[in-house]
Each structure stands twice: as structure tokens, then as C-alpha cells.
Amino acid sequence: MPQESNPAGVPRQVGFVLLPGFSLLAQACALEPLHVANLLAGERLYTPSTFGLDERAVKSAADLALSPHSVAGDDAGALDMLFVCAPAAVAGEHAALLAWLSRLAGRGVALGGIAGGTEVLARAGVLDGYRATLPWQSAESFVQAHPAVRVSQQLFEIDRDRLTCGGGTASMDMMMTLIAQHHGQPLAERISEHFVCERIRMGDEPQHVPLRSRLGHAPQSLTDAVTLMESNVEEPLTTHELSTHLGISRRQLERLFKKYLQAVPSRYYLDLRLQQARKLLRETDQAVGDIALQTGFSSGAHFSTAYRNHFGMTPREERLG
Numbered sequence: 001m002p003q004e005s006n007p008a009g010v011p012r013q014v015g016f017v018l019l020p021g022f023s024l025l026a027q028a029c030a031l032e033p034l035h036v037a038n039l040l041a042g043e044r045l046y047t048p049s050t051f052g053l054d055e056r057a058v059k060s061a062a063d064l065a066l067s068p069h070s071v072a073g074d075d076a077g078a079l080d081m082l083f084v085c086a087p088a089a090v091a092g093e094h095a096a097l098l099a100w101l102s103r104l105a106g107r108g109v110a111l112g113g114i115a116g117g118t119e120v121l122a123r124a125g126v127l128d129g130y131r132a133t134l135p136w137q138s139a140e141s142f143v144q145a146h147p148a149v150r151v152s153q154q155l156f157e158i159d160r161d162r163l164t165c166g167g168g169t170a171s172m173d174m175m176m177t178l179i180a181q182h183h184g185q186p187l188a189e190r191i192s193e194h195f196v197c198e199r200i201r202m203g204d205e206p207q208h209v210p211l212r213s214r215l216g217h218a219p220q221s222l223t224d225a226v227t228l229m230e231s232n233v234e235e236p237l238t239t240h241e242l243s244t245h246l247g248i249s250r251r252q253l254e255r256l257f258k259k260y261l262q263a264v265p266s267r268y269y270l271d272l273r274l275q276q277a278r279k280l281l282r283e284t285d286q287a288v289g290d291i292a293l294q295t296g297f298s299s300g301a302h303f304s305t306a307y308r309n310h311f312g313m314t315p316r317e318e319r320l321g
Helices: 026-043 097-105 116-123 134-146 170-183 185-194 211-214 218-233 239-246 250-261 265-283 288-294 300-311 313-321
Strands: 012-018 046-052 081-086 110-115 131-133 150-152 156-159 164-165
Touching: 012 026, 026 046, 026 081, 026 185, 026 288, 081 097, 081 116, 081 150, 097 110, 097 116, 097 185, 097 218, 110 116, 116 134, 116 313, 131 156, 134 150, 156 170, 156 218, 164 170, 170 185, 170 313, 218 239, 218 250, 218 265, 239 250, 239 265, 265 288, 265 300, 288 300, 300 313
Parallel strands: 012 046, 012 081, 081 110, 110 164, 131 150, 131 164
Antiparallel strands: 156 164
């Protein structure tokens, strides 16, 4: 967990490195919660600042420019945290920036990557051995280029003093989770209410990856099978029914799932239904029994057992947590 405590009354110094083509949305979603935390707390908890590769204004992906306070690599005082905001496809080597990030890591500064910022941290060698996430579109090439990084496709990852997210609004959830760690959950919830957010999404929630992208070059019959599963959560189809709908044998279907998804159809289907159940538990006030029925479980006991086996807690514990 990054820097859990600062001396009383001393604000955390939080820097944002802006690389050309960065997302204004992702950067604002990371910055604004810090501003609102100060506002609601009635004191300065965070002091943000921005850095560019040089003194010129930095153009965002929307072709709007921001003027940074400082140049990356300058001695900007005692930074507590630094986030790199970059486009998903990072252009250029940025040797001076990478060297600076390495020096900051050696000083114990918490480092974060927003969208393509994760790639920059990895190039600096400061993510080896850490869990990290990035935009799902870049995950496959990233894994090949940086095998020492433990990559996930979750919304965000906070692993000790490294913080990464897939960009977009996920950066807001990451920052509100961080603020909760620093200053308590009640303040984070007030910030969420300020932004009219229904809730703070948790880091273990997956990024939404389009089905075709998830399955890559898999045969159309596998894509159709998963589509059928996603359309029949309340009344699950048997593997035999799925194969009949698709016009292939059960054995063929099982081979496709094993080859492309490393699971048998029944296990993949169960995981899909449990993920939907978790979403309903977190986002609605529906009774646990109703959620069990909506996700294809014939009894509350069966639902509870399956949920505990998959997530390590019962549905009721999930809701209380």
C-alpha cells in the first residue's frame, strides 16, 4: 500500500507526467478526486503538480494542450507519488524520463501508470515483480515485452507502491480507493457522491473486453457458444443443448473451449454466471435469493457454495464487505 501515513497536516505531493496524446478524461479522473478530497476535508490533503518532457504545452489526444508546472527529471522537491499519463500506444524512447522514474523508485516514491503509463513504468524497470494492468488492447504485446510484470485485465491494480489502471474512468476508481486507504472510506464515499457516481468500483473487477477481442482468432462457433451463454444466464443451457444449437458435436465444443479458453464449457458458463451475480450483489439491493435465481441457481444453498468456492466468500459476506 503506497505511503499509508504522512505527518499530520502535511499534504501529499502528487505529480502527473503528461506524455503527448494522453487522455484528458483519464488524467482528469485521477486529478479531480484529489481536488475534491481537499475541498470536502476542509484542508489540503494533496498538492498536485504536472510535468512535461520539456517546457512546452503537452497536447492531449483531443488536441487540447496543458502547460506543465515542471519538466520531468527536475528536482521538484519531495514527491510522494508520481503518475505517468500516456496514450495506449507510447511513442518514443523517453530515456531521461525512464532514468528519472528509476531514481524515484529508489527513493521510495510511489509510482503509477494511467493507460499507456503502465508501459512507460515497465520500460523503466520499476514494475518487475508487481501486479499491473493497462488497456486491454495492449495486454498481449505487453506480456511478451515485459514477462517479469504480473499482468491482469482488472480495472486497476494497487500493489504495494505501484498503482496502475486501464485508463478512462478506472483512474477515478483507483484514486478514490487510494484516498480511502489514506483518509478512510467515508471520505472516499463522499467524493463518489460529489461526482454522482453510483459506487466506487473495486480493483478486482475486470475491464470490459469485447467478445471478439477476448476470443481473438477463435472459430465463429466458439464466439456463438459464448454469446448463447451470455444470453441465457437465468436459464442456463446444458452443454448438449449448446452443441445442438450450434450444429456441432459436444466433443467438438469441448475441444474448442479447451483450446481457446482453457476450460470446459460448464466451468466457463459457471464462472460467467458467478461474475454476473457478483455485479448484481455489488450494484443492486436485490435479495440474495433473487440474485441466485436470476443467475441460474435453483437454490440459495447451491448459489452460496458455488460463490464461496469461486470468490472465497459467501454472497452475504460479499455484500457486507
